[in-house]
Amino acid sequence: MAGATSEVSDVLSGELPAPVEFVVRWFPLVIVALLWELASGWVVAESILPAPSAVFLTLVEMFASGELIAALGISLYRVGIGISLSIAVGVLLGIGIARSESVENFFDIFLALLYPVPKTALVPLAILWLGRGTGTAILIIFLACLLPVVLNSYNAARGVDQNLIWSAQMMGTSDRRILWKVIIPDTIPNIVTGIRQAIPIAFIALTGAELIGASDGVGAIILSAGQLGLYPRMFAAIVAISAAAFFVLRGFDEFERRVFVWV
């Protein structure tokens, strides 16, 4: 049994040439797309489940008309600002909580209460305060991303090796500058892990917020297309925002790999 297992894992873990690797990786997607293409209009009515080819054509049209690019621009702007705010606040809060008991005592209860709340449930309240549009989307994204950023920054700052702090102190670094010279550089890789976790959450929050909280952006297109029964259009918008999230994550991974060479 053990021998068989290791044989199987050998086959899977073996290095494949890049083009082969690419095909193997994307092949399942191709199969499902083909099955979907066949099922549409045969097993399920095309009006409910449009074929991938139809979705793809609509996607191309929406790109060509500039409509999708504009909507993606708006949505990505909201994600960018929302995440940036959550990083700015979350990193400071996380490190603050880890390094200072009074900061911890003050914010603990808010974070504990905020944690289980589905952030999109706050959209109606956000609309009431900020109106429909960018402000609401940013607030929801900010709240949704805040916790992963805070928690990872907190754990990272907690985990700083005491000997590193002592090393800096013995070489003449003052307590005040320890934050910049040791704690922040040592925690950045883990903080970045928190930011990475926040990226998919941001896209989830974005779409949730835009569905009802905005009249523009990709989420608004999804809802209006759905209501009007323009399903290829709805699917195209879903594909577009999913692809955007995918490429943002990929780009972030590449950035992480290049910047944090010491990890």
Add this chain to the structure above:
Amino acid sequence: MDGHVTVSHLEKVYQSGEEETKAIEDLSFEVEGGEFLSVVGPSGCGKSTLLYLIAGFLDVSSGEIAVDGKTVEGPGTDRGVVFQDYALFPWRTVMENVTYGLEEKGYDEEEQQTEAQRYIDMMDLTGFEDRYPKELSGGMKQRVALARTLAYEPQVLLMDEPFGALDQPLREALQDHLLDIWRDLNKTVVFITHDVEEAVYLSEKVMIMTRHPGTKKEVLDIDLDRTNSREEIITSQEFSDVKNDVWKLLHEETDTEVRA
């Protein structure tokens, strides 16, 4: 400024809630400037605590520690610690680790590079300047740590079982390297170890500590002819005599531990 360390009536009590644990009790000793003192003792005798007290990382409960007559009140650049786990800054290259103390001293970039390079060369790390700590072996990391500490020129080196995690040949090579440096640079060294042979081989004096709470049991002078090679020293009758003396004193303490 010759690195004379005076420890007088030192006491260290750890407090956790209601409970008090006395780690060190009424400990007094001196280390002359330029002297090499090793401290051995059963585990839990507070020898690392002693080192961190001298370093100024921990506060004394009572008594006093002074370096060149100046009471220790916190970490300072007159003392340099070498940790067992190296404690290198992972985000800095070898060169950047070694320049850290020089940066903090306010040297300009060029002075930092020249000074750091001297110690990098001294520790046989030439060619590894741009590597990150994760790319280095344990022995190399410890050499970087030593270079980093030597570079900002503390008069007193405090070493906490620095070679404890390394295998025998590497440990011996680093011991000899350390002895060369100690002779050349005329540093005061306080060296914590649990290895009797290491203590005797390296030191001019070995302090044996009692088991919990830790205090001085005995200080032995080690008088070996240092002009001899390692092999000559290690295999000499004198060496094994002193080693046996230290071993016996130490085992009186570990025996009480076993009985307790």
